[in-house]
Amino acid sequence: MRYILFICLGLFSLTSNAQTPKSNQTSTSNKPKLVVGIMVDQMRWDYINQFKPYFTSQQGFLRFVNEGASCNNNLIPYIPSVTAPGHASVYTGSTPAIHGVTGNQWFDNILQKTVYCVEDPTVISVGIEGSAAGKMSPKNLWTSTIGDEMKLASNFKSKVYGISIKDRGAILPAGHSANGAFWYDSKTGKFISSTYYGKNLPTWVTEYNGQHRVDSLYTKGWNLSLAKSVYEANCDEDINAYESTPLGAEQKGFPYSLSQFIGKDYGKIASTPYGNNLVLEMAEMALVNEQLGKDDITDLLAISFSSPDYIGHSFGPNSWETMDGYIKLDIQLAQLFASLDKQVGKNNYTVFLTADHAVQHIPAFAKKHHLPGGLISEPAIKKELNELLVKNSLDPKMISDIGEYYIHFNHDLMDSLHVSQDKLVQLVSNSLEKNPGILQVVETRKAATASLPQSLRERIVNGYSSQRSGDLFIVTKPGYMDGYATGTTHGTLYNNDAHIPLLWYGNGIKKGQINSVNYMTDIAPTISTLLGIQMPSGSIGNPILEVLH
Numbered sequence: 001m002r003y004i005l006f007i008c009l010g011l012f013s014l015t016s017n018a019q020t021p022k023s024n025q026t027s028t029s030n031k032p033k034l035v036v037g038i039m040v041d042q043m044r045w046d047y048i049n050q051f052k053p054y055f056t057s058q059q060g061f062l063r064f065v066n067e068g069a070s071c072n073n074n075l076i077p078y079i080p081s082v083t084a085p086g087h088a089s090v091y092t093g094s095t096p097a098i099h100g101v102t103g104n105q106w107f108d109n110i111l112q113k114t115v116y117c118v119e120d121p122t123v124i125s126v127g128i129e130g131s132a133a134g135k136m137s138p139k140n141l142w143t144s145t146i147g148d149e150m151k152l153a154s155n156f157k158s159k160v161y162g163i164s165i166k167d168r169g170a171i172l173p174a175g176h177s178a179n180g181a182f183w184y185d186s187k188t189g190k191f192i193s194s195t196y197y198g199k200n201l202p203t204w205v206t207e208y209n210g211q212h213r214v215d216s217l218y219t220k221g222w223n224l225s226l227a228k229s230v231y232e233a234n235c236d237e238d239i240n241a242y243e244s245t246p247l248g249a250e251q252k253g254f255p256y257s258l259s260q261f262i263g264k265d266y267g268k269i270a271s272t273p274y275g276n277n278l279v280l281e282m283a284e285m286a287l288v289n290e291q292l293g294k295d296d297i298t299d300l301l302a303i304s305f306s307s308p309d310y311i312g313h314s315f316g317p318n319s320w321e322t323m324d325g326y327i328k329l330d331i332q333l334a335q336l337f338a339s340l341d342k343q344v345g346k347n348n349y350t351v352f353l354t355a356d357h358a359v360q361h362i363p364a365f366a367k368k369h370h371l372p373g374g375l376i377s378e379p380a381i382k383k384e385l386n387e388l389l390v391k392n393s394l395d396p397k398m399i400s401d402i403g404e405y406y407i408h409f410n411h412d413l414m415d416s417l418h419v420s421q422d423k424l425v426q427l428v429s430n431s432l433e434k435n436p437g438i439l440q441v442v443e444t445r446k447a448a449t450a451s452l453p454q455s456l457r458e459r460i461v462n463g464y465s466s467q468r469s470g471d472l473f474i475v476t477k478p479g480y481m482d483g484y485a486t487g488t489t490h491g492t493l494y495n496n497d498a499h500i501p502l503l504w505y506g507n508g509i510k511k512g513q514i515n516s517v518n519y520m521t522d523i524a525p526t527i528s529t530l531l532g533i534q535m536p537s538g539s540i541g542n543p544i545l546e547v548l549h
């Protein structure tokens with residue numbers, strides 16, 4: 001019955017298209033021919049308002065803001081707020097507790113070893129010989145994605161592609177049944193893939209790699225897009241001792257020369273706005289060469305811009321580099337919109353833009369302005385707990401791993417030595433909670449009853465997997481993080497890390513500002529509702545009805 005209905009709808013839209021001149025296709029009753037998902041790695045929601053007066057194009061961020069819908073209180077409902085869980089949660093409508101991607105890497109309690117989120121030893125690299133960089137697939141993701149559901153609803157005729165600088169940024173959004181996922185290899189400066197998707201790169205990817213765009217982008221250097229006075233008025237100082245120097249210790253401020261990296265270091269482009277150009281150009285090549293959005297079966301193009309994350313980690317959210325990165329991303333988005341209008345046609349596609357996580361202020365910047373915050377150190381915690389166990393005549397191997405704010409116990413060893421969970425929990429918690437940066441240590445299996453505000457303890461519950469999470473979760477005080485002497489990071493359950501943008505534009509989208517709270521897990525159910533297809537298998541979100549016609 002559903003299939004017949006699907007055919008009828010398909011015929012109807014074909015007929016109505018035949019009767020309507022292409023330029024007049026303003027109807028919103030037809031389904032979009034293409035869904036474009038844009039992840040901006042490490043984008044804080046407040047950047048939109050902060051940088052809005054300086055966006056030089058009306059057709060980038062402002063096309064979303066003025067002609068589409070903006071969800072202003074879109075939150076991450078789980079921990080940790082890092083890249084892989086962010087990409088997985090948006091495209092599955094679920095959280096690490098269900099989709100299993102509990103971190104960029106995790107300590108697996110069954111395997112008793114650390115696993116990288118998209119590692120897959122059963123596949124080999126495509127587009128680069130003998131490298132481990134392509135031994136990747138979505139096999140560690142436990143649920144279907146929106147792309148998988150589009151495939152199921154179309155008898156696998158929907159075309160689904162993922163493109164990013166980061167492997168996890170391309171693979172997790174593209175899902176299990178994708179046609180292709182392509183990510184950047186920093187050794188060769190080329191986009192690669194794995195045999196999970198096919199034996200060879202598509203011709204257009206090989207052609208694009210042949211241009212070796214990274215070299216021509218390097219020759220341009222990184223110069224400010226706007227007058228110096230704009231950055232002086234809106235940002236911290238250009239040069240600060242608490243910023244990192246990813247483009248060389250001798251280069252501490254604008255302008256940045258990049259030509260010295262030609263033929264020597266193809267990883268550096270990720271820490272400049274030009275990383276986005278590579279992803280954008282690959283996306284444009286995919287649109288044309290894979291004929292995305294050219295028929296009535298909806299396709300999915302999942303793009304993830306990783307460079308804002310590299311830039312943000314090094315320079316922080318208040319830097320000239322971050323502001324200039326977003327001024328340039330605005331132009332890059334306008335270029336993408338122009339390509340979509342040309343290739344697919346205005347009103348034939350739907351775009352959403354969101355982030356995998358936001359970011360905290362650099363602790364030393366916060367301190368300079370008398371704001372609370374600071375560093376906690378995982379190596380110091382490891383040392384402290386090792387000494388604590390030895391002092392209490394306990395085997396330090398009972399703690400098998402510490403990482404991503406989790407402490408993992410070795411239960412087999414605890415059982416054989418007759419040490420109870422309660423005893424170890426109490427010992428470790430009492431010790432760590434004396435640390436000035438630590439608010440509380442939560443026993444993860446009992447997180448639902450932890451003495452924390454409900455919305456925060458739910459984030460721990462939503463992040464918890466018995467196989468891939470620790471026994472204890474360290475809740476830092478707001479503004480505290482496991483970071484470095486320079487730069488900043490993200491990962492905590494607070495809204496500095498968890499409040500992210502959500503912008504919509506195109507077919508089926510109602511213009512407006514939505515201020516009620518929603519979650520990143522609502523995106524996939526909203527797309528499902530828009531397309532009239534099933535939600536991903538582990539989805540826990542709700543469709544955001546305010547953005548749909």
Ligand SMILES: [Zn+2]
Nearest residue numbers: 042083309313
């Ligand atoms: Zn990051």
